[in-house]
Amino acid sequence: MMPQTLPPDPTGATHIPVLLAEVLAGLAIGPGARVIDATLGGGGHTTAILARSAPGGQVLGIDADPAALRRVAERLADAVATGRLRTAAGNFGNLEQIAIAHNFLAVDAILLDLGVSSFQLETPGRGFSFTLDGPLDMRFDPTQGESAADIVNTWGEEALADLLYRYGEEHKSRRIARYLVQHRPFTTTSALAEAVAKAVGGRRGSRIHPATQTFQALRIAVNQELAQLEAVLPQCLRILKPGGRLAIISFHSLEDRIVKRWMQQGAATTIADPMTPAGWRERTPALVLVNRKPIMASEAEIQQNPRSRSARLRIAERITQQDMAAT
Ligand SMILES: C[S@@+](CC[C@H](N)C(=O)[O-])C[C@H]1O[C@@H](n2cnc3c(N)ncnc32)[C@H](O)[C@@H]1O
Known part of the structure; x- marks a missing residue:
């Protein structure tokens, strides 16, 4: 059985996955689930997703940061060896292209945990932190x-x-x-x-x-973070299977506003779905909102992980074929 949490990193840095229980429940991860973690980071969420989706579940873990991929591939070597975890270097702005290249389409769930990881923040050479002296870089x-x-x-x-x-x-x-x-x-x-x-x-x-x-x-x-976020959202809809779930954790209002507006629009507009017999239907919603208000960290989580204070989790479900045909 896979452990639910990662062992400590040899560098001493730790990245505690934010809103972990809420993400697992919101994405409805069960045995055999095929999931894209588009922000693999320290692999915290992916570790728990692999445990929850056993036996047989698979994760495609994407990160723009090659160092993050190397670290997770090493620490989750067993999952890589058994084919349960595949890692891909790339920007999630190109999510569809990456998913096609890995034959990872019609997935059950997609996770975007936006922004910077603790590993990046705590590595002075990456230049993300004003509390640690390093070169002024900041590129993922x-x-x-x-x-x-x-x-x-x-x-x-x-x-x-x-x-x-x-x-x-x-x-x-x-x-x-x-x-x-x-x-x-x-x-x-x-x-x-x-x-x-x-x-x-x-x-x-x-x-x-x-x-x-x-x-x-x-x-x-x-990192053109807002443009990449705008680019990935419609791609998520095309990659999810009907009934598949998308969870997005944002850490500031600029990101959350983009996610909120897009989800609200998706719940009110149409999707071109070649899988439905009727094809494109006027006013058929592309998705349903699983939570209307963003999910925030509990006081207990904030105490344990202050980074979670500003986290906002929004979850949407791609509309099922049945729902579309019924409208
Ligand atoms: C908050 S961390 C994710 C932490 C992860 N969920 C965990 O539990 O360990 C965000 C990660 O996403 C990556 N990232 C941010 N924007 C990205 C983008 N546009 N494309 C690919 N990776 C991105 C960063 O390099 C960072 O490693």
């Missing part, structure tokens, strides 16, 4: 695209300010952007965090570091 896939340093050191003042405002909801975006442009180049996380603190003059009484929103904004821009 360190081999692709612009780093945070590229953005901070080359973008114009106005574009930088817009980015901080849009993705960080930073009200002092103009002041910070002006300061950064005057004092650049920046190559390390600590230098950037200090510069932001100087630019805003510190926030008295605030427990939140003044660079929190700047770092969030840069990470979102570097």
Whole structure:
């Protein structure tokens, strides 16, 4: 029998899967389930999904970060060896292409646990954290695209300010952007965090570091997180089997707004489904909402894992063929 939780990581870092019981119940994982974990991360959710779907269940675990894939493949080597876990490097913005390449279609469930993992945050060399000194990078896939340093050191003042405002909801975006442009180049996380603190003059009484929103904004821009999220949602519908479930955990309001709107629209609009005898039907909903309000972590979970405080879980079910024919 597979363990429900992973053994400790040799690096000492731990990533505690957020809302684990709620995800397993919401995705209705049972024996033999075929599941895509599109944000494999530390493999926490996948470990539990493999246990719950035994015997015979399979997981396709995707991550843009090659280091995450290597670590999970090593720690779940038995599941890889028996073919129960397949790992794929790639961006979930290309989910359909990846699923086709792995012959992993008409799946029972898809999980998206968005954002950054504790392993990434706690590895100074990845440049995600303002509390650990490291190169200003922040790419999920360190081999692709612009780093945070590229953005901070080359973008114009106005574009930088817009980015901080849009993705960080930073009200002092103009002041910070002006300061950064005057004092650049920046190559390390600590230098950037200090510069932001100087630019805003510190926030008295605030427990939140003044660079929190700047770092969030840069990470979102570097990884084009909102665009990738918008891209993956319709692909999930095409990959799920009728009756299949999609669970999405978001960690800030920009992500949650996208997920909420898309799910609400899907519950009210149509899906082109070649599997239904009637084909495309006007006003046939593409999905049903399993929960109307987002599921949040309990006080007990927040105590154990403070990262879960901002988590919001939304679950939808792709409409079944029977439901479609009945409308
Ligand atoms: C919050 S962690 C997932 C943690 C995982 N559920 C667990 O329990 O260990 C998010 C992971 O998703 C990956 N990720 C984020 N955006 C991605 C994208 N667009 N495509 C592929 N992977 C992505 C990150 O590299 C990170 O490893």
